[in-house]
Amino acid sequence: MPLITLLTDxxxxxxxxxxxxxxxxxxxxxxxxxxxxxxxxxxxxxxxAYLLGRAxxxxxxxxxxxxxxxxxxxxxxxxxxxxxxxxxxxxPDNGVFTPVLDLLDTMPVAIPEPPDAAPTxxxxxxxxxxxxxxxxxxxPDRLGEPLITVPVRLTNPEPVYQGKTVVGEVISVDQFGxxxxxxxxxxxPPYGIVEVEELEVGALSRTxxxxxxxxxxxxxxxxxxxxxxxxxxSAARRLGIGVGGRVRVRLG
Amino acid sequence: MPLITLLTDxxxxxxxxxxxxxxxxxxxxxxxxxxxxxxxxxxxxxxxAYLLGRAxxxxxxxxxxxxxxxxxxxxxxxxxxxxxxxxxxxxPDNGVFTPVLDLLDTMPVAIPEPPDAAPTxxxxxxxxxxxxxxxxxxxPDRLGEPLITVPVRLTNPEPVYQGKTVVGEVISVDQFGxxxxxxxxxxxPPYGIVEVEELEVGALSRTxxxxxxxxxxxxxxxxxxxxxxxxxxSAARRLGIGVGGRVRVRLG
Amino acid sequence: MPLITLLTDxxxxxxxxxxxxxxxxxxxxxxxxxxxxxxxxxxxxxxxAYLLGRAxxxxxxxxxxxxxxxxxxxxxxxxxxxxxxxxxxxxPDNGVFTPVLDLLDTMPVAIPEPPDAAPTxxxxxxxxxxxxxxxxxxxPDRLGEPLITVPVRLTNPEPVYQGKTVVGEVISVDQFGxxxxxxxxxxxPPYGIVEVEELEVGALSRTxxxxxxxxxxxxxxxxxxxxxxxxxxSAARRLGIGVGGRVRVRLG
Numbered sequence: 001m002p003l004i005t006l007l008t009d010x011x012x013x014x015x016x017x018x019x020x021x022x023x024x025x026x027x028x029x030x031x032x033x034x035x036x037x038x039x040x041x042x043x044x045x046x047x048x049a050y051l052l053g054r055a056x057x058x059x060x061x062x063x064x065x066x067x068x069x070x071x072x073x074x075x076x077x078x079x080x081x082x083x084x085x086x087x088x089x090x091x092p093d094n095g096v097f098t099p100v101l102d103l104l105d106t107m108p109v110a111i112p113e114p115p116d117a118a119p120t121x122x123x124x125x126x127x128x129x130x131x132x133x134x135x136x137x138x139x140p141d142r143l144g145e146p147l148i149t150v151p152v153r154l155t156n157p158e159p160v161y162q163g164k165t166v167v168g169e170v171i172s173v174d175q176f177g178x179x180x181x182x183x184x185x186x187x188x189p190p191y192g193i194v195e196v197e198e199l200e201v202g203a204l205s206r207t208x209x210x211x212x213x214x215x216x217x218x219x220x221x222x223x224x225x226x227x228x229x230x231x232x233x234s235a236a237r238r239l240g241i242g243v244g245g246r247v248r249v250r251l252g
Numbered sequence: 253m254p255l256i257t258l259l260t261d262x263x264x265x266x267x268x269x270x271x272x273x274x275x276x277x278x279x280x281x282x283x284x285x286x287x288x289x290x291x292x293x294x295x296x297x298x299x300x301a302y303l304l305g306r307a308x309x310x311x312x313x314x315x316x317x318x319x320x321x322x323x324x325x326x327x328x329x330x331x332x333x334x335x336x337x338x339x340x341x342x343x344p345d346n347g348v349f350t351p352v353l354d355l356l357d358t359m360p361v362a363i364p365e366p367p368d369a370a371p372t373x374x375x376x377x378x379x380x381x382x383x384x385x386x387x388x389x390x391x392p393d394r395l396g397e398p399l400i401t402v403p404v405r406l407t408n409p410e411p412v413y414q415g416k417t418v419v420g421e422v423i424s425v426d427q428f429g430x431x432x433x434x435x436x437x438x439x440x441p442p443y444g445i446v447e448v449e450e451l452e453v454g455a456l457s458r459t460x461x462x463x464x465x466x467x468x469x470x471x472x473x474x475x476x477x478x479x480x481x482x483x484x485x486s487a488a489r490r491l492g493i494g495v496g497g498r499v500r501v502r503l504g
Numbered sequence: 505m506p507l508i509t510l511l512t513d514x515x516x517x518x519x520x521x522x523x524x525x526x527x528x529x530x531x532x533x534x535x536x537x538x539x540x541x542x543x544x545x546x547x548x549x550x551x552x553a554y555l556l557g558r559a560x561x562x563x564x565x566x567x568x569x570x571x572x573x574x575x576x577x578x579x580x581x582x583x584x585x586x587x588x589x590x591x592x593x594x595x596p597d598n599g600v601f602t603p604v605l606d607l608l609d610t611m612p613v614a615i616p617e618p619p620d621a622a623p624t625x626x627x628x629x630x631x632x633x634x635x636x637x638x639x640x641x642x643x644p645d646r647l648g649e650p651l652i653t654v655p656v657r658l659t660n661p662e663p664v665y666q667g668k669t670v671v672g673e674v675i676s677v678d679q680f681g682x683x684x685x686x687x688x689x690x691x692x693p694p695y696g697i698v699e700v701e702e703l704e705v706g707a708l709s710r711t712x713x714x715x716x717x718x719x720x721x722x723x724x725x726x727x728x729x730x731x732x733x734x735x736x737x738s739a740a741r742r743l744g745i746g747v748g749g750r751v752r753v754r755l756g
Binding site for chain 3: 003005032034035036037039050051054055056057058059060063172174175176206207208209219221222223227232
Binding site for chain 1: 255257284286287288289291302303306307308309310311312315424426427428458459460461471473474475479484
């Protein structure tokens with residue numbers, strides 16, 4: 001029996017996650033459920049795509065990843081099921097699957113809405129039953145008709161070159177106030193000097209211990225992105241910036 | 253081995269949930285635990301009853317539902333175990349089980365307090381051991397003597413008719429700021445016009461896409477209640493109301 | 505297959521916990537994961553040690569406890585694996601294991617850093633693979649070389665005697681605003697009178713029902729510590745104190 005992971009924007013305070021778990025345990029007896037997150041900002045497909053892209057490939061082959069970040073429920077966006085990279089995916093066609101669309105094993109199908117589905121809660125009535133069917137061994141192609149459009153993709157902001165400078169931006173802020181940027185070592189060579197808000201952070205450090213407590217540093221995070229942090233502190237608070245904030249790199 | 257669900261007001265920051273999980277895994281080896289929620293407002297039996305009522309029947313028959321929302325610990329309220337609707341339930345006799353008391357399969361028993369129970373943490377020392385025993389196959393009647401009183405019931409505020417108007421109220425607010433009311437389609441016919449705080453929300457919509465982004469709508473939520481929302485926004489913030497807030501429906 | 509528990513300071517909003525769970529499920533197929541907490545204040549080894557000390561012994565013998573509260577990642581602190589009290593433990597050598605260091609079954613080993621480990625995320629790349637290996641049956645001694653130093657211990661503040669008074673302090677505040685102190689019945693006899701901030705709380709009560717709603721009380725909590733609470737309220741808010749706050753006991 002494969003795992004099913006859950007990624008939603010439901011928070012922890014309401015009954016929606018509890019109802020979905022019940023449906024999954026009832027329709028896929030013995031399944032193991034693993035939370036990717038329920039704390040995606042409401043309706044933020046980009047944040048969901050970022051988290052899914054970081055985590056899905058760490059799970060065993062065959063895992064079913066169920067995503068319910070779905071501001072478009074009731075608007076006619078398709079409900080998708082497909083296999084990619086040896087894993088299975090179920091959720092809305094709104095860009096949350098961007099990180100795996102280049103790895104498709106099967107063409108996505110559009111899951112039809114059951115007649116008794118609540119029009120506002122496809123997570124429980126459409127997606128969870130489909131995820132349970134996949135976990136029980138059904139192929140994605142058995143869940144609906146092939147999607148006749150191209151799945152929605154989200155594009156990340158690309159770093160911009162301006163003379164001897166490259167300008168990136170913050171795409172995520174973590175629990176510690178570390179700023180995760182859209183820059184990688186492709187854009188930031190060892191001699192590049194990182195700057196934020198007129199402040200010089202410096203060249204890339206290898207670890208937090210390369211600077212003193214309370215000092216700023218830039219380094220390559222565990223996801224491969226350049227991150228900016230304050231050792232024993234919060235870069236987000238220190239610099240007063242968040243998602244969308246500019247990060248400049250002087251290349252010479 | 254059946255599932256055990258957990259519903260508490262412990263939050264996530266403290267050791268209580270962790271200790272209870274340890275007791276359950278130790279006394280019911282191989283059991284699967286599923287969180288209903290740990291974010292019930294402290295001591296709020298009504299909020300716990302609402303969530304339990306939404307979720308319990310989604311789980312497989314035989315599931316053990318363990319509820320520890322228990323402001324009365326140490327006050328002599330009984331500790332209950334019983335079977336209802338083909339599921340098993342363990343928790344305090346304070347109204348949290350209201351949604352299932354009409355479905356009793358067995359008469360509730362009062363679980364005696366073990367001599368070494370901490371007087372302030374029956375969740376770990378009374379309820380969790382009882383839930384583990386049920387999961388291991390013991391009948392509720394083996395856990396104590398029949399309850400000699402009638403189990404406590406909470407009554408929801410009932411909608412009130414005033415001429416050609418019916419007045420309900422908000423009974424829950426979800427993660428998205430949607431207002432869940434005590435009204436259903438029994439009180440709100442298709443021609444009823446919903447009003448909140450002198451604002452006309454309008455007749456019931458089928459989905460969020462029936463209105464434009466930023467607009468108010470009323471609709472039948474996934475739990476069967478009339479809910480009030482702002483598309484792509486928070487009705488709670490927009491209207492400045494929460495649990496207990498009045499909702500009027502003009503019937504002609 | 506034993507359980508693996510997780511104790512981190514990652515919160516719930518970011519991909520780190522999700523990535524670690526994926527690594528554990530991939531390397532220990534069929535394992536059951538149980539969250540101790542992910543809400544430890546960032547880098548607070550003392551809070552992690554307190555929670556681990558409360559919870560570990562409630563789990564079945566053989567459980568693997570994985571702790572990733574690790575402000576020192578990249579600073580050369582050792583990565584530990586060992587057996588104590590019949591359980592197994594993996595995490596940084598920063599004091600988080602203080603509660604079990606007197607119960608060692610095996611000498612701690614220092615886990616070497618794999619060459620491809622992200623320098624900032626040992627949780628995923630060092631600790632989780634080690635925990636999975638233990639769950640799969642490998643002995644701690646197979647994971648590294650014996651630690652050549654003494655494991656780091658944290659010391660709790662000790663109560664101080666001043667004439668006929670003993671002064672303790674608040675070491676934790678729970679979800680309900682109850683204040684957990686470093687005092688036990690060793691320091692607080694039945695005739696001792698507890699005082700906080702010039703207010704007399706009184707002698708130890710047995711349960712919340714010993715006082716009226718809204719009143720302060722002191723009692724022995726489920727962890728054996730003296731705690732201070734307000735019945736149906738928050739002592740932290742009422743008294744305006746938190747961790748480190750002084751608690752005096754008059755002994756005559």
